[in-house]
Amino acid sequence: MKYVQVGSQPLPAIAVGCMGLNKLSAKECDAFLSAAADAGLYYFDHADIYGGGECEQVFGEAATRLLLPREKLVLQSKCGIVPGVMFDFSKQHILKAVEGSLRRLRTDYLDILLLHRPDALAEPEEVAAAFDELEQSGKVRAFGVSNMHPYQIEVLKQCVKQPLVADQLQFSPAHAGMLSCGFEVNMLTDAGICRDGYIFDYCRLHGMALQAWSPFRYGFFEGVFLGDKKFQKLNDVLENIGQTYGVDPSAVVAAWILRHPAKTQVVTGTVNIRHLLAIAAGADVTLTREEWYKIYLAAGHTLP
Template identity: 75%
Template structure:
């Protein structure tokens, strides 16, 4: 498995997102985690809110039964969303959220903690106090953010001492505003509008790893583009390029994300062993520049 540098760690290019782990049975969950580990995918992405906490609990229970050393896996979680109510980056919320995650995951430390979505009332001093406390207590080893644009990261950096090593962002061929705002710079086109403050270039300049969430979806959880007739051209091109490298369409998507020179990690959401193993094959495929652009254009983007 190809790896990606995230702060001081080298992590598998294909990460296992755990947002739907509560939707499968216990035995299936153990099989899923074991299969991921068997392929070198030992990085698991969580959040305190996934399944209302059930996903972390389900993982913790399954992992305990597998009897595998804790230090052979990397656990990342997120905090800062109070579903349906507010975002909360207060010191109290961050610290209590991590303590809840630790309990549910049955571990005494998180490898990584991300701030899930920007809190409008964010006070960087409070975040810094929470991070210092969690680091001092050995409860979190690295820190990062999610869904943030450059100035939000800069604001945090004005107080936070620890490096912010990752920004988890939605990214797929069908959700590629991070690319189009660059290729369509200074154009009056829809794609030329930056909705993220040019975060991709910022992350590259500052050595921040991009973690691509929802690699197979479009819109805001509107659906999966794989096999969707609305994305016929994209599916046809993914199929053709996948065939060339003897992989399926999902692996071709992973190869497309990983082909970008930013330090991107693919955060998958499948809970099916077969799908996960198919996607993993994409990490070993190096598509050409021409193929990368062909996939991009087939998703409906333009080149001015």
């Protein structure tokens, strides 16, 4: 397993996303979490809104049943979205959201709290006050963001004094605009348009981990590209490279994300044990430069 330095701690490069955990029965959930923990996948990504809170709830119940030692788990959650209504980075909302996550996860503290999606009405002073209170009370040990561009992070950093250790963003071979704009600098192409404020470079400059959510999807939850005929060329290349290393195509995707020299991590979404373990094998594969570019091109991108 590859480890990535996230703030002060080295964490597994593969984080287990828990957005779909509420699809499992209690028995299936127990089996999934024990298999993950046995494989060294002890870093779990949550959000207060996943399944309306149900995902954190079923995780907390399963971790209690399984007697998973808290100190051996890394629990990350997110807050700041009121689904379909608004984004809310007010102090009151952040504190209340964390209380809810702690209660559902049955824990006294979160290892990492991320602000889920930028709130246009955010007051950095309020975010800072919330973070200070959460840090002082020991309820949150480290802080980060999600779906933010560099200037939004800089605005927060004017008041927030804790290091922001990670930015979680959508990233996959089929959703790689964050890299394409870096290839097509100063070109009049669509791919040359920067939609993220050059966040990859920003994260590298500031030592932030870049956590890739939806590593196997394309579009905004349009579908999974693995095995999809629309992505035949990509799937053929993934299959081919997978055979070279004796791993599943999904592992090659993980290896592709982790091959970037930024501090990249993969946040999986599967709730299938076989799929999870297959993906995790990608953390032990280092792709060559040629293989990495072949995958980028096979996903339909071009190079100038």
